[in-house]
Amino acid sequence: VTLTSPAEDVVAARPQPRRGVSLRDAGPPIALVAVTVVFSVLSSQFRTLGNFQNIMDAAAVLAVVTCGVTFVLIMGSIDLSATGVMAASAIAVALLVENNRNGNDLGFLGIALAVLLGAALGGLSGLLLVLLKVPSFMTTLGVSAIGLGIATLLFAGVQPNITDATLESWATERLLGFTYLTWIAAVCVLLGWVVQRFTRVGRYAYAIGGAEDVLALSGVRVAPYKVAVFTLAGAFYGLGAVMVTSQLGAGLVQAGADFTFSSITAAVVGGTLLTGGRGGVLHSAIGVLLIVVLTNGLVQVGVSPYWQGGVQGLIVVVAVAAAALPLRHRNQVVK
Amino acid sequence: MIVKSRFPAALAGLALVATALAGCSEQSTADNAGDSAGGACDPADVKLVGQVRNESNPYEASWLDGGDAFAESVGLKQQRLTYDGESTKQQEQIRQVLAGDTDCLVMNVLPNGDADTTPIVKGADAAGAYLVTQWNKPADLNVADYDTWISHITYNGEESGQQIGDALAEAMGGSGGIIALQGILDTAAAKDRFAGLEASLEANPDVELLDQQTANFSRQEALAVTETLLTKHGDKVKGIWAANDDMALGALQALKQAGRTDVAVAGIDAVPDALTAIQDGSMTATVSSDGPWQGGIGLAMGYCVATGELSMDDISDEDRAFFAEQFLITDDNVADFVTPETDPADFECDNVFSRVAGPLS
Numbered sequence: 001v002t003l004t005s006p007a008e009d010v011v012a013a014r015p016q017p018r019r020g021v022s023l024r025d026a027g028p029p030i031a032l033v034a035v036t037v038v039f040s041v042l043s044s045q046f047r048t049l050g051n052f053q054n055i056m057d058a059a060a061v062l063a064v065v066t067c068g069v070t071f072v073l074i075m076g077s078i079d080l081s082a083t084g085v086m087a088a089s090a091i092a093v094a095l096l097v098e099n100n101r102n103g104n105d106l107g108f109l110g111i112a113l114a115v116l117l118g119a120a121l122g123g124l125s126g127l128l129l130v131l132l133k134v135p136s137f138m139t140t141l142g143v144s145a146i147g148l149g150i151a152t153l154l155f156a157g158v159q160p161n162i163t164d165a166t167l168e169s170w171a172t173e174r175l176l177g178f179t180y181l182t183w184i185a186a187v188c189v190l191l192g193w194v195v196q197r198f199t200r201v202g203r204y205a206y207a208i209g210g211a212e213d214v215l216a217l218s219g220v221r222v223a224p225y226k227v228a229v230f231t232l233a234g235a236f237y238g239l240g241a242v243m244v245t246s247q248l249g250a251g252l253v254q255a256g257a258d259f260t261f262s263s264i265t266a267a268v269v270g271g272t273l274l275t276g277g278r279g280g281v282l283h284s285a286i287g288v289l290l291i292v293v294l295t296n297g298l299v300q301v302g303v304s305p306y307w308q309g310g311v312q313g314l315i316v317v318v319a320v321a322a323a324a325l326p327l328r329h330r331n332q333v334v335k
Numbered sequence: 336m337i338v339k340s341r342f343p344a345a346l347a348g349l350a351l352v353a354t355a356l357a358g359c360s361e362q363s364t365a366d367n368a369g370d371s372a373g374g375a376c377d378p379a380d381v382k383l384v385g386q387v388r389n390e391s392n393p394y395e396a397s398w399l400d401g402g403d404a405f406a407e408s409v410g411l412k413q414q415r416l417t418y419d420g421e422s423t424k425q426q427e428q429i430r431q432v433l434a435g436d437t438d439c440l441v442m443n444v445l446p447n448g449d450a451d452t453t454p455i456v457k458g459a460d461a462a463g464a465y466l467v468t469q470w471n472k473p474a475d476l477n478v479a480d481y482d483t484w485i486s487h488i489t490y491n492g493e494e495s496g497q498q499i500g501d502a503l504a505e506a507m508g509g510s511g512g513i514i515a516l517q518g519i520l521d522t523a524a525a526k527d528r529f530a531g532l533e534a535s536l537e538a539n540p541d542v543e544l545l546d547q548q549t550a551n552f553s554r555q556e557a558l559a560v561t562e563t564l565l566t567k568h569g570d571k572v573k574g575i576w577a578a579n580d581d582m583a584l585g586a587l588q589a590l591k592q593a594g595r596t597d598v599a600v601a602g603i604d605a606v607p608d609a610l611t612a613i614q615d616g617s618m619t620a621t622v623s624s625d626g627p628w629q630g631g632i633g634l635a636m637g638y639c640v641a642t643g644e645l646s647m648d649d650i651s652d653e654d655r656a657f658f659a660e661q662f663l664i665t666d667d668n669v670a671d672f673v674t675p676e677t678d679p680a681d682f683e684c685d686n687v688f689s690r691v692a693g694p695l696s
Contacts, residue, residue, distance in 0.1 A: 248555060254554070299563045308548075
């Protein structure tokens, strides 16, 4: 039983409980299970332990990046800066830890600085949004270009390859069968959930996404929370870039090339709405798994590469439509 | 009211542009008439322009360096242009160059895509500028139809795909399973290179293609795809054929993470990291188109024709559009390619067509 204000009680003719598992949240997990079962039946290679580890390892970076973008989506904004932020952080970390380009060997400090750079770029998106009142679509696109610019300058024509043993071990060493990267991703998702559930930033993100004007009218200064959310997202992208660099053994300007849209896709497939106010980190994590299982499964069952892109798109559309089905009876405007 | 005030301004602007354009084309036609006989330029008056996508890519940076090396050898300077892979920016730069003095202008251009070549060729033709294009050209655009478009140089992707396929087979002792990482499936480079692999597989019947997937020429996608394919095929994988070096390097990383050291890997492009990998034995082979040569040769051809040392009439039709020689790099010869250099002898007017490997079909 939840406490609601009297005013809300009057309006509240909601058919579903506000907390706990509802039908609305069940769509993506059901889809994930269904897809997994189908692939397991079709391919004996798919249902091996080795492939399960492979799927979790492959999902790690996308999970961290999607964590970041989820907070922005909950707020009803959009963030297209992952590509640029990750490029800057990836090159930065490759140049700060032990590498073949310069004498730096900052280890964890270097990793922290790269994540901070990501957070700073995220914060910049947020500041531009609240100070200049430019829509997040444009500010984040601009910040992405800034990040790519920083990365290109730092890149200076020569690929920085990392030789830092710690960072390299993240992708190669395993704990209980999973790489360190996978554990880092799991901790990030947990951390994201804690922030979303128990901190003011997390709660206000939902409120901003649900009804920003109401929140502002009730005396909450919204702007600092928006900046905080974008900063948090930037930090997640920065960490994602560090993880990519660990996987590839090199800092690449293209490190984040595909992540902007695949992370938003994963979040939406998982049930985080682009309109804001609904979904969450755990939903998005399911979305990430769904995408990665699809990519992996289509290869395992041997679908021709010429068909894969189309088949994957079709399954994603069907999954999203199925997930959104329980929302259909509301008078929700779709645009 | 706004409409009223803006309209005359717009009209004036348009008129200005029109006048400028008219001026340009008038001047160009005059130049063209003077040049069509060809080759009356004083060597010191030749203007050399090299244009590639960007300098943040080692291959294209080495291309421009090769152009500089040639320019220096004849006492000139090359104008280095980069357009960040944006077609509109490339066209804009070409227009600016052609708007200047086009007497004795030589351009060595990497068009962004097939469709970008046509306006560049037409612009250069109208201005009477000497032009050499490389890599991209629509099949129905015929070089011999133009007077100052000296040549189009490209590379046979089928040949390079087959070369690394054969090198892979040899490294595997002639038998075993391989996986193939394709490029962006709808590009000519990806199609041709894969056709080359298929030809190589026919010649090496004991090599079996276990699986082929696309990794879109990307190092990161190649890492993920290779990990998946390694779990799918396990120890049967003895070789990995990649349509470019970036994907080969991604595959190497996946092998490293899986703790596999018994798999041969080959790519194409000869990027510096791949050469390092061949040197330390982790990679088997790659193919080089010789970027510095490409940067120098286009300018050299133009210079020779502009100064009259080479007459357009003496250039055979086969040399107007050709596949250039490319080089398979293995651990035997990798040392020669680690520090790319140009050989001045390649750029002498008698030798500019010495690397013709076959006519463009």
